[in-house]
Amino acid sequence: MNHRTHNRPVKTMTATVLGTALLLSAAAPFAFAAETGQSSAAPVAVVAQANGAIQMTTTVIKNSTNQLETDLEIPVLKGMKDAAYQNALNANIAARAKAAADAIAKQAAAGAGSDELRPYGVTVKAELISNGSAAADGVLSLRVLTYTYTGGAHGVTLAETYNVRNEAKASPIKLKDLFGANYKSIVNRAVQAEIKARPGDFFADQFRSIADDQxxxxxxxxxxxxxxxYEIAPYAAGMPEIAVVIPDGAAVPAGAVKLPVVANGQNVKAALYAAPGGTVMAPLRTVASALGYTISYDARTHQTKATKGNDWAKISAGLNRYAFKDMASFALGAAPATKNGTLYVPLDFFAKVLHADLAYTKQAIVLTSAPAN
Known part of the structure; x- marks a missing residue:
């Protein structure tokens, strides 16, 4: 697939079609291949996954005529704990690919004999991102990209994702499951902070909120x-991705110590470093001040205090216990540490203790204060 050929997304299938897709058998990808009469529909195994992980093969369907070029790599999942859910999921994905291919084939046939120099086209590619193993916290995450071309300078790419708990009774994972009832507010603030940090990369004043089915x-x-x-950014930006740390999730992405920090829309001069074990550490005073906190030191208790209104948190160097106000304390990835006269805390201190929203992008680490209660 040519990832540089981007345009407006195509419409997704209707609820009726999706409902029908879930009733298909696990052999749907192979039935689809048989319908096309192509000989290149044999499953292609990907690199072997870790023990106990879900595996993905692909059913490859290729065809080329003067009117239409088809290049489908339809994913087929194996090894889920819930076989019935796996069968329905495989059938659903195959049905979506078939619907996209059928729609473009119909348009290609209708346009036969036109002055269009290039044939119409449809391409499907899939990536298994999280394999559902214990190391992946039992999360299956799959991304499917469908590219269609029906004339003009470039085609259309649509991203569809599938997130599932790999359990005996599998269930879909929604953003609400990850971030709670206020998930839209949390994610929206992360998106708004990213747009504010890089306004030239997005449409001005277009973003309002993520969708229910984002x-x-x-x-x-x-x-x-x-x-x-084209949803919130121009063609050149492709499909923007905004990363939001899941509460109690794994470590920050690799290379985060090299990223600049943006707090409440302002660039913060904060040098980060990785503590033993990989925890990213950030200077408390610099970052907390940018989030609206006042930092003070109590020589009697040897504690540093971050205060904003009625909110506060105390930090003791060398003690890996953190708490917000009088709530029960808990451990983070590392204890506070003093380096070159500056007190550092784990980066996720600002999210898990001070309750700021934390997001990672390719350009920056973005922190945004949550609204006052």
């Missing part, structure tokens, strides 16, 4: 929210 995938304790082409 596409996203999960990797290493981080939810990556996907926006379709």
């Amino acid at each position: 596409a996203f995938y999960i990797k290493n304790g981080v939810a990556y929210v996907i926006f379709q082409q």
Whole structure:
């Protein structure tokens, strides 16, 4: 697939079609291949996954005529604990690919004999992002990209995602399950902070809120929210992804110590470093001050206090216990540490103790204060 050929997203299937898709058998991808009469529909195994992980093969369907080019790699999942859910999921994905291919084939036939120099086209590619193993916290996360071309300078790419708990009774994972009842507010603030940090990369004043069915995938304790082409950004931006740390999720993405920090829309001069074990550490005073906190030191108790209005948290160097106000304390990835005269705390201190929203992008680490209660 040519990922540079982006345009507006195509419409998704109707509820009626999706409902029918879930009733198909696990052999739907192979039945689809038989219908096309193609000889290249044999499953292609991907690299072997870790022990106990879900595996993905692909049913490859290719065809080329003067009117239409078809290049489908339809994913087929194996090894889920819930076989019935697995069968329905495989059938659903296959039915979506078939619907996309049928729609483009119909348009290609209708346009036969036109002056269009390039044939119409449909391409499907899939990526298994989280394999449902214990190491992946039992999360299956799959991204499917469908590219269609019906004339003009470039085609259309649509991203669809599937997130599932790999359990004896599997269930879909929604953003609400990850971030709670206020998930839209949490994710919206992360998106708004990213737009504010890079206004030239997005449409001005277009973003209002994520959708109820917003596409996203999960990797290493981080939810990556996907926006379709032209949804909030121009063609050159492709499909923007906004990363939001899942509470109690895994460590921050690799290379985070090299990223600049943006707090409440302002660039913060904060040098980060990785503590033993990989925990990213950030200077308390610099970052907390940007989030509206006042930092003070109590020489009697040897504690540092971050205060904003009625909210406060106390930090003791060398003691890996953190708490917000009088709530029960808990451990983070590392204890506070003093380096070159500056007190550092784990980066997720600002999210898990001070309750700021924390998001990672390719350009920055974005922290946004939650609204006052």
